[in-house]
Amino acid sequence: MFDDVLGAADRLADAVRECEVPAGDDALLAGVRAAVAARNAADGLLARVTGEIECRGTAKRLGFSARELLRRNGCVPVVTSRAIRLGRAIAHLPALARHLRDGSLSAEFADAVARGVRHVAIRTRSPLGSELAVETEAALIGHALAGRSPVEIDDRARAIALAHEPAVDNGEPATPVAEDTTLNEVSWAQRDDGRLAGAFDLDVVTGERLISCLDTASRPRPLPDGTPDPRSAAQRRADAFVQVVEAASRALGADGLVGSAKTEILLTVPATVDECCGITPAGPAHLQWMGTVTDEAVSLLSCDASVTRIAVDVDAAPVDISPTARLFTGRTRKAIVARDQSCVMCGNPASWTDVHHIVFHSDGGPTTCDNGCLLCRTCHVAVHQHGWDIEMGPDRHPWIRPPAKADPRRELQPAYNRRTLRLDPIAA
Ligand SMILES: [Zn+2]
Ligand SMILES: [Zn+2]
8 A cells, every 4th residue: 555655656746747837827726736735745644654763763773863864865954853743743643643644734734733732731731632732732723724824823822821821730839831941942953054043932030131141232333433233133132142152152161271172163174184285175164063164164263262173084084183372362362352452343342252363374374462353253254254354553453444345445444442542632
């Protein structure tokens, strides 16, 4: 029977590939319906097969995870994650399993229903299979069949959870949901374009702490010439979030010179070694978690004290570990902080900055006071990737040369702390 299905699926795929899209309105409409029905049936099959793969330990026997198995067979990450979630959910949600199987719900809607049932079960501390869970499953499926969007299904689930929030838990007054840290969740997934996207669900106290951490750092900051901050609120929050992550990784790594193992970033660079030229890069570098990065990102990461660069040969055996001499530490860093006081481009506090090699370390720039300047992460990216240049002036202070798209004449500007100083003699 299953072999018949596989054969039919192959024949369907062939027929679909070869068919021409017709011109008539009715035929086009029928085409949409047929495509949706085939897609829903295929998504349902993928979820069921994935559930079995997990249940039977097929992937493990082949030597990898179910996720890896799906990805190796052509599933993009978002489809992989959904198939795994649905494969697990349908084992406990029989009504949902039926709708997924007969193709009346697409994988996106079925996923929203499964997520909603799980949300209600956790929030109300009632297990899957309980009366409330079964009612919720039916209500959310009804919502999906009525054509509501996945976001509306999420909203409905939240409303059900709120209405059934338990007042007591084992005879004790229950912790209000808003304050219950056991419900906290942070999830993320790497998208197809290589970026990381995620979501969080936090209790009020952690939420308050997060917002107060980001609030000060995300206020609009006028440019040195007084024009308003061009960043949107979301961009300002993202910049602030980056600063908080940087500060946290610096603080966690403070006990070691180069950062502790906990927060250290490993950058692996394939390299060839020969006797006359030494070590030369031989392919794109990659990060332990996020994968391949561009040469610009490598030069940026080379300024970062929490990054260890490991060159590896064709057999992935280490041939060189980045010398610690490239890092601005101790007295050199203190001298640069005393000179620059803040990010030389935007004035962000010194505690948020990296020391940047003005002549890039990869171009042979030395790790000396006259070749370093303070840059916050946002400005550091602008220098390594968006055409901003830093030059050391004859006054032994860093100067900034904007890219032509920011200033067609590319005129040198003084460092941030010296822009305000410069006004004093004029005022006097
Ligand atoms: Zn800056
Ligand atoms: Zn740099």
